[in-house]
Amino acid sequence: MTTLGDLPVRDELRGRSPYGAPQLDVPVRLNTNENSHPLPDEVVEAIATAVRAELAGLNRYPDRDAVALRADLAAYLGHGLSVANVWAANGSNEVQQQLLQAFAGPGRTALGFVPAYSMHPLLALGVGTTWLPGVRGDDFDLTPGHAAAQVRERRPDVVFVCSPNNPTGTALRPDTLTAILDAAPGMVVVDEAYAEFARPGTSSALALLPGRPRLVVTRTMSKAFGFAGGRLGYLAADPAVVDAVQLVRLPYHLSALTQAAARAALAHRDALLAGVDSIKAERDRIVVALRERGHMVADSDANFVLFHVAPGRHAVGRAAPAADDAGHVVSPADAAALTASATDAGDQAAVWRALLDRGVLVRDVGLPGWLRVTAGTAAETDAFLTAIEELP
Ligand code: PMP
Secondary structure, eight states, X not given: OOOGGGSOOOGGGTTOOOOOOOOOOOSEEOSSOOOOSOOOHHHHHHHHHHHHHHHGGGGSOOOTTOHHHHHHHHHHHOTTOOGGGEEEESSHHHHHHHHHHHHOOTTOEEEEEESXXXXXXXXXXXXXXXXXXXXXXXXXXXXXXXXXXXXXXXXXXXXXXXXXXXTTOOOOOHHHHHHHHHHOSSEEEEEOTTGGGOOTTOOOGGGGOTTOTTEEEEEESSSTTOOGGGOOEXXXXXXXXXXXXXXXXXXXXXXXXXHXXXXXXXXXXXXXXXXXXXXXXXHHHHHHHHHHTTOOBOOOSSSEEEEESSTTOOOSOSOOOTTGGGTOOOOHHHHHHHHHTTGGGOOHHHHHHHHHHTTEEOBOOSOTTEEEEEOOOHHHHHHHHHHHHHOO
């Protein structure tokens, strides 16, 4: 039988596995930061009607530029944005891939501050872009000086920052973003997949767009809108950025069914986003309950919580190296030490397994000692907290 290794695949793809969290059929699935609430009946009906209206016309290609949908997305975002500022694709993953195709690619580099969304390096790999793993300080913090120093030293063509950050959950400090923008020689992509869940007082990078043509904000309908299965992500940026991604997008990339369904969902955004407050309340309940048990928990502006599996242990918390804010990049050895500080503090793989044995699927993001749990319904929170209490 022919195996992958027998084929002339690109060298950098050899020995790799496809990205993907386990899709297991268990009672409580809290591993991919989906919205646990099914779509309300009235929205299901509206989407069905909108999709039905497209069916007889499926002999024709869809609107290649998805103008009506982009206008609706711009209206949702506000901030004075219009159709020329917005671009949409099949999930924000595809939007980010298009950005890399347009602004990175072979011979160019992209940088992100690890731990962050694990697809960013994989998207870079897929389009032949060299990935530069930047680092964070203690408690996964990213100070303006530390971030800007790394950008200045590595001079990446594209910088990814995730706010709120996945997997830590915390929104980026506004002064860190402006420091990155000032230091970056190329594009800065702010991945705001979880923006709608942010705590009060958190600001979106959308407000920084005017006068900054190298800033791009990506969003998705997969999380707050509960539209993950519909596959709709989008960006907001200077109109020139939209021109750039149109050079690399596949023709008719967004089906007529997707465009119609997404527009119907957006028209019912009040009903869809009504669940956001209860998800935030469940998130905060998880944070409080885990802290009461003595777990270290990262502050969360998202619909998930990153927690240390060993209650009462303090794996992070040592002072960040003084050099960071003096403008020096943490060395690879220092970065390894920061990560290693968590390695002795519990086996997250064993806890992940023990929770799964109790019917609760969470995410092992590969951070020694840490696991990530999605906030969903009250019943799911109960099941998760009960399972945690039962752990040996
Ligand atoms: N960005 C971040 C930070 C994410 O966590 C995710 C989904 N896990 C995405 C982007 C991609 O979402 P989608 O492609 O469904 O829009």
